[in-house]
Amino acid sequence: MLKRLYRWLDLRIGVGEIVEKELTGYLLPRNINEWYSLGSVLLIIFALQVVTGMLLMIYYVPDADKAFKSVTFIMNEVPFGWLIRLCHAVGSNMMVAVLILHMLSTLLMGSYKAPRELNWVTGFTLLALVQGVSLTGYLAPWSQLSFWATTVATNSASAVPVVGPYLVEFLRGGKLVGPPTLGRFFALHAAVLPVVIAAFIGAHLFLLKRTGISAPPFGREGTANPFEAQQYHYQGHPGGIPFFPNYVLQDLTSISIYFAVFLAVVFFWPGMPFTPDAFVPADPFKTPAHIKPEWYFLANYQTLKIFPSELLGLSVQAAAMTFLALLPFIDRSPERHPLKRPIFLTLVIAGILLWIALSVWGHLS
Amino acid sequence: MENEGRRRFLGVCVAGATAAAAVAAGYPVFRYLAPRAGQEGAAKLVIPAGELKEGDAKFFEFAGSSAVLIKTKSGELVALSAVCTHLGCIVQWVKEKQQFQCPCHGGQFSTDGTVLGGPPPRPLAKIPLTVTEGNITIG
Known part of the structure; x- marks a missing residue:
């Protein structure tokens, strides 16, 4: 039956040619490793976020008077509403975590180097957009946690010289976080940012198809970058392993491992995305003690606190982010093997440790 | 093999x-x-008989749908589904003519639900009611 359907489609639209070009004939480096499958895992996570988000919109009411009640209704009354919401809340955390892992593997394997500078830049932009979509979604439940975390997060923009206070007011739609903030954050979260993210994913994949996939810098062959910027050249891998079925199997394995971890959190650690303040409706006149942002913003939060001036804290972060975003244009050495780049490796490890330390400090302070 | x-x-x-x-x-x-079970509304509804004058109709929600209670000029009480049997619009009470008219395609029904004209294929469904101690219990 399936074979007949395949033949029917092949006769009409040449499916066989596409399969040959994009699947069985799409050859990947023989020494490709598991880390390359994180992109596929991220695609699945994004798709799941879109689907669960659409399902939540059926019952969620983006109105300051009704938002908290509608979320409570989803959690307690709607059949499997708790599951859909937990998948969405845990999924958003997972998306940031997997995205960081994906970028770390790209960093350590030197895959950001020429000719893949734009892949890195689009990927880095995607990290910022995913953090943005998480931040805007955080306000949606209109709980004490979401209200005050958004107050703290939007307030940090006030450190920008001259336009800072206006920027905060513009973000919030008023002097304080209130119903207008929910309206604009919901529009950004549910309509604007997902479309922009999808567009950037499309650009990221397009760039991947045009440059060809990078080979890991491990194994017997030379580990230096062979690219020479003289004319456009697709980096193929003759004699490599086919994407289908070989690497699809690896993708499916990684996706299965992801689902095992994701569902374990959903079913056995459902409180992970929430603190007790997440179960209290927003009260603009009562700030809870120890309000903290999400774990992936803790390092930024702590950085702002340790500098004597907010502007300095913000500038240091902006400088660090700009440096990371433009890394492929700064680090131009052809060598990609991490062990043959001791200074780079030391800096990466020190950077990761600093980020973890700041996050833990931010959590405990 | x-x-x-x-x-x-x-x-x-x-x-x-x-x-x-x-x-x-x-x-x-x-x-x-x-759709969630138990969202259809009450299967029984009590309306004080004094709320309705002769020749008037009262529309209400009943068992998750729209229904109407009328008191004819002869004093008879009738409860009917207010959903037109043609395409599901809600019929309107025309007091002057003492009949129902569907605003969508002009279906007409008598006070007992019988089709008087227009496209509806069936009469309006009747809903049982009882009157005790000045209260009308519907359903």
């Missing part, structure tokens, strides 16, 4: 696991989307 058998067996296992996963994911989504 042995390989063929193994391949088929693995294929069946993978297909079975995929189907099980699809059901496990699909069932919660179906339940999430399905």
Whole structure:
């Protein structure tokens, strides 16, 4: 039956040619490793976020008077509403975590180097957009946690010289976080940012198809970058392993491992995305003690606190982010093997440790 | 041959696991989307008889749908579904003519629900009612 359907489609639209070009004939480096499958895992996570988000919109009411009640209704009354919401809340955390892992593997394997500078830049932009979509979604439940975390997060923009206070007011739609903030954050979260993210994913994949996939810098062959910027050249891998079925199997394995971890959190650690303040409706006149942002913003939060001036804290972060975003244009050495780049490796490890330390400090302070 | 058998067996296992996963994911989504039980409203409704004058009609929600109670000029009480049997619009009470008219396609019904004209294929469904101690119990 399936074979007949395949033949029917092949006769009409040449499916066989596409399969040959994009699947069985799409050859990947023989020494490709598991880390390359994180992109596929991220695609699945994004798709799941879109689907669960659409399902939540059926019952969620983006109105300051009704938002908290509608979320409570989803959690307690709607059949499997708790599951859909937990998948969405845990999924958003997972998306940031997997995205960081994906970028770390790209960093350590030197895959950001020429000719893949734009892949890195689009990927880095995607990290910022995913953090943005998480931040805007955080306000949606209109709980004490979401209200005050958004107050703290939007307030940090006030450190920008001259336009800072206006920027905060513009973000919030008023002097304080209130119903207008929910309206604009919901529009950004549910309509604007997902479309922009999808567009950037499309650009990221397009760039991947045009440059060809990078080979890991491990194994017997030379580990230096062979690219020479003289004319456009697709980096193929003759004699490599086919994407289908070989690497699809690896993708499916990684996706299965992801689902095992994701569902374990959903079913056995459902409180992970929430603190007790997440179960209290927003009260603009009562700030809870120890309000903290999400774990992936803790390092930024702590950085702002340790500098004597907010502007300095913000500038240091902006400088660090700009440096990371433009890394492929700064680090131009052809060598990609991490062990043959001791200074780079030391800096990466020190950077990761600093980020973890700041996050833990931010959590405990 | 042995390989063929193994391949088929693995294929069946993978297909079975995929189907099980699809059901496990699909069932919660179906339940999430399905209309919830117990949302149809009360199956019995009490209306004080004094609320309705002769020749008047009172529309209300009953068992998750729209219904109407009329008191004819002869004093008879009738409860009917207010959903037109043609395409499901809500019929309107025309007091002057003492009949129902559907605003969508002009279907007409008498006070006992009988089709008087227009496209409706069936009369309006009757709803049982009882009158005790000045209260009308519908359903």
